[in-house]
Amino acid sequence: xxENHLRSALQRRQFFVSAELVLNRDxxxxxxxxxxxxxxxxxxxxxxxxxxxxPGGNPALPPEALVAGVLxxxxxxxxxxxxxxxxxxxxEARLHALARAGAENVLxxxxxxxxxxxxxxxxxxxxxxxxxxxxxxxxxxSGLEYRLGKRTxxxxxxDFLAGAVxxxxxxxxxxxxxxxxxxxxxxxxxxxxxxTQLGYDLRKLYELEQYLDREGLGEVPLVANVYVPTATVAxxxxxxxIAGCVVPxxxxxxxxxxxxxxxxxxxxxxxxxxxxxGFSGAHLGGFGLAHRDMLGIVDRAEEIGAAWRARADELSFxxxxxxxxxxxxxxxxxxxxxxxxxxxxxxxPTWGARLGRADCGDCLQDHLGFVGCTMRWCYKTLRNGPCGxxxxxxxxxxxxxxxxxxxxxxLGALAAGGTRADEEVSRC
Ligand code: SF4
Numbered sequence: 180x181x182e183n184h185l186r187s188a189l190q191r192r193q194f195f196v197s198a199e200l201v202l203n204r205d206x207x208x209x210x211x212x213x214x215x216x217x218x219x220x221x222x223x224x225x226x227x228x229x230x231x232x233x234p235g236g237n238p239a240l241p242p243e244a245l246v247a248g249v250l251x252x253x254x255x256x257x258x259x260x261x262x263x264x265x266x267x268x269x270x271e272a273r274l275h276a277l278a279r280a281g282a283e284n285v286l287x288x289x290x291x292x293x294x295x296x297x298x299x300x301x302x303x304x305x306x307x308x309x310x311x312x313x314x315x316x317x318x319x320x321s322g323l324e325y326r327l328g329k330r331t332x333x334x335x336x337x338d339f340l341a342g343a344v345x346x347x348x349x350x351x352x353x354x355x356x357x358x359x360x361x362x363x364x365x366x367x368x369x370x371x372x373x374x375t376q377l378g379y380d381l382r383k384l385y386e387l388e389q390y391l392d393r394e395g396l397g398e399v400p401l402v403a404n405v406y407v408p409t410a411t412v413a414x415x416x417x418x419x420x421i422a423g424c425v426v427p428x429x430x431x432x433x434x435x436x437x438x439x440x441x442x443x444x445x446x447x448x449x450x451x452x453x454x455x456x457g458f459s460g461a462h463l464g465g466f467g468l469a470h471r472d473m474l475g476i477v478d479r480a481e482e483i484g485a486a487w488r489a490r491a492d493e494l495s496f497x498x499x500x501x502x503x504x505x506x507x508x509x510x511x512x513x514x515x516x517x518x519x520x521x522x523x524x525x526x527x528p529t530w531g532a533r534l535g536r537a538d539c540g541d542c543l544q545d546h547l548g549f550v551g552c553t554m555r556w557c558y559k560t561l562r563n564g565p566c567g568x569x570x571x572x573x574x575x576x577x578x579x580x581x582x583x584x585x586x587x588x589x590l591g592a593l594a595a596g597g598t599r600a601d602e603e604v605s606r607c
Contacts, residue, residue, distance in 0.1 A: 199464030263290030317369035343370035348378035361564030389515030407465030
């Protein structure tokens with residue numbers, strides 16, 4: 180079997196860069212083939228190809244369509260796998276298909292809300308969220324037991340290298356803390372590395388590393404998402420058309436004046452910073468980026484090296500009034516040794532142990548502080564914490580007029596612990 184470059188890099192603790200392939204509705208995908216060909220042909224090319232699954236909530240080729248071509252060229256696929264648009268049987272079937280194709284690396288996601296489809300918007304379906312997909316993958320490592328007539332059978336064991344996603348750029352305390360609590364749950368059920376959501380506030384990105392260190396999870400490999408946006412893509416993110424992205428006006432204004440070379444330079448600067456700050460790797464992407472653009476970013480990042488520190492302000496686009504976990508340090512980043520800027524007592528909601536199906540009568544309300552049923556108030560009917568899609572003001576990815584129910588769960592947990600007033604929960 181060909182070398183798994185992701186597994187090797189993590190084992191050797193060697194900084195790596197993966198290239199993101201964004202699959203869309205067109206099965207021909209010539210620009211994607213070109214990126215893979217270029218990476219394979221270039222001796223210094225990027226060896227890990229990260230392949231999206233139904234990005235933006237639209238119909239698209241699944242990563243299964245590309246993994247064989249990536250493997251044939253000696254490259255390593257990292258297949259994203261979202262729980263949307265298919266129930267647990269379908270998700271399990273997709274994992275068997277990935278295993279059969281030899282794709283060992285899987286990034287588990289809940290998935291964006293449905294947007295468009297043939298004759299309208301697809302029905303929402305979220306039988307398994309990211310936590311449950313990770314739990315399923317963990318179970319497949321030793322084989323899943325099932326009934327076959329009168330006998331018990333077991334699937335062949337397959338050792339997937341599973342990753343989780345977290346959004347460290349959330350603006351408000353409830354969204355941010357629920358992301359971190361849910362990340363801990365993902366790690367507990369088998370995630371072996373973590374990829375961040377894209378973002379443009381280095382202080383917040385580095386706080387994730389500082390937080391995991393502080394919580395005794397500093398050994399978990401962290402992969403930073405380095406995404407090079409155009410002004411058009413940034414405006415789409417700002418408008419919520421690409422869920423969960425935090426894009427302040429200052430960044431959009433800057434992008435509107437920038438050339439492509441300047442945008443690539445910021446990507447290189449961020450890559451240099453992530454490497455210097457101890458991230459395990461970076462996930463490189465951007466609308467219309469060719470492999471030569473990505474390689475140019477990698478080369479330029481090497482030239483920049485530790486000199487990024489003198490230009491850290493170019494990587495700082497904070498959301499006005501955004502919440503940070505730690506006080507600001509002297510270098511513009513947070514001081515991870517300082518006191519938490521969140522309540523000293525911040526009890527996490529106790530939903531964490533909930534790994535089964537929640538039916539009516541099999542109630543989660545006691546775990547959620549009785550703030551409301553997520554089977555009703557969460558568009559994705561999630562039971563293990565929020566998706567990453569909430570907007571900067573804490574409203575739901577799908578309905579800007581309604582708060583993400585998991586904000587209320589967080590504040591409910593605080594209220595139960597006596598560190599937040601009940602009125603604040605009802606105002607949220
Ligand atoms: S309520 Fe929250 S977790 Fe549910 S879909 Fe909306 S943003 Fe996601």
